[in-house]
Amino acid sequence: MEEWLRSMAVGLAVLTGLVIPAQGLRLESSALKTPQAVLVTAELSGGLSPAARDYLLAGNTLTLRWVATWGDRSVSASRSITYHAWDRVFAVADSQGTVLETADQSRALTEWQTWPPTKLGTREALSSALATTLTVAVSLPSEQESLWGYQKVSLSLRYRTWAEIPQ
Amino acid sequence: MKYFLVLAVLTAGSALLPAQSGDSPQIAYRILMNYIQEQERHAxxxxxxxxxxxxxxAVVGAGALGLWYLGDDLSKSSAGTALDPDVKLWTTVGLGAGGAVLLGTGFLVRNAKPTDYRLRFSDVLQATDAETQNLLAAASLWALADEAKGKRLTSAWTGILTPLVTTAAMIALNLGTNKPWTDNLVAVNSSQVFGIIGGVAQLYKPSDEEYLYLKYQAALGNTVP
Structure with missing residues (x-):
């Protein structure tokens, strides 16, 4: 019965995603510098489209896949959110394990949609990439793409000098 | 000059912009750099x-021409009588003026010289000291917000006051020609409704640049209205 309900929820979510594309998906990203390295950080808003919300609250897991590419350097990460309906708790996890468990939906969503500063490379390794496009993209796994109406979210950043990168 | 005045005030110890050590996050600069990147993406x-x-x-202008040349025929076929000549004239004038303003604005927007944001904020981008760079960025955020607020209010009041001016002119014309003062007031303002709606909306909705400065204030822990 539970499996059937979950299948129904997934089916409905896919249909809704096809009919009503996600609104207000917005990505903000920035490169940051430390004395040794260049980091990349990003924040998504609007990731919990109505279809994604139904899918999540049915007890499924939503995964965000982050990729940043600058020159020949590329870093990726994933971050998942799961709703444990029985305990009414949201769990956010990355590749290392659970990073947050909370009943506060807003806090869980913020944590899920934030890509914490991640090392892209050293200044030496990235020196040839300056003035070229730094691309940051976030996506759902292919089987969940319909939850955003098959929209792709990516952003191009351009820094011409090290001084232009905030710390 | 404005930037330097603000910077001078800020560096003198304003509570709004506490001094940051060399290693602390450049909050203002991060927000400003995101703004520059955003503007470049939407160039x-x-x-x-x-x-x-x-x-x-074009649609509003075509409406004016259609009314002038076809209005009587359309009115005769639907209502059996031709249009009141005065109403026809002033509605055509109202629509024609609105269409001309829209086309003129489109021309100005199309031919506006694109802003080089990196040149505009070159003092910030080229600063080598992190603390100075952040203070300059904070000053730039304030200046951006102040400028955007000025433009927003000017645009809002222009949208709201233009129909008042045309209304006053129409009343004066009516009184000067011994007609009832209310004649053709709606007709001459046919295309002003969007200006009024847009103007009132602009009065109450802060611009993106103003939001950025509020975001910066919030990041500093200051009370945001």
Whole structure:
């Protein structure tokens, strides 16, 4: 019965995603510098489209896949959110394990949609990439793409000098 | 000059912009850099906006021409009588003026020189000291917000006051020609309704640049209205 309900929820979510594309998906990203390295950080808003919300609250897991590419350097990460309906708790996890468990939906969503500063490379390794496009993209796994109406979210950043990168 | 005045005040110890050590996050600079990147990404949007304005202007202008040349025939076929000549004239004038304003605005938007944001904020971008860079960025955020607020209010009041001016002119014309003062007031303001709606909306909705400064204040822990 539970499996059937979950299948129904997934089916409905896919249909809704096809009919009503996600609104207000917005990505903000920035490169940051430390004395040794260049980091990349990003924040998504609007990731919990109505279809994604139904899918999540049915007890499924939503995964965000982050990729940043600058020159020949590329870093990726994933971050998942799961709703444990029985305990009414949201769990956010990355590749290392659970990073947050909370009943506060807003806090869980913020944590899920934030890509914490991640090392892209050293200044030496990235020196040839300056003035070229730094691309940051976030996506759902292919089987969940319909939850955003098959929209792709990516952003191009351009820094011409090290001084232009905030710390 | 404005930036330097603000910077001088801020460095003198304003509570709004506490001094930061060399290693602390450059909050203001991060927000400003994101703003610059965003503006560069949307640099081509003005062409689309101009296209929309041209389209609207053409539709409103076509409405004016249609009313002038076909209005009587259409009125006769639907209501059996020709249009009141005065109403026809002033509605045509109202629509024609609105169409001309939209086309003119579209032309200005289409041909506006694109802003080089990196040049505009070159003092910030080229600062080598992190603390100075952040203070300059904070000053730039304040200046951006102040400038955007000025433009927003000017645009809002222009939208709201223009129909008042045309209304006053129409009343004066009516009284000067011994007609009832209310004659053709609606007709001459046919295309002003969007200006009023847009103007009132602009009065209450802060611009993106103003939001950025509020975001910066919030990041500093200051009370945001």
């Amino acid at each position: 081509g949007d003005s062409k689309a906006a101009a296209g929309v304005l041209y389209g609207l202007g």
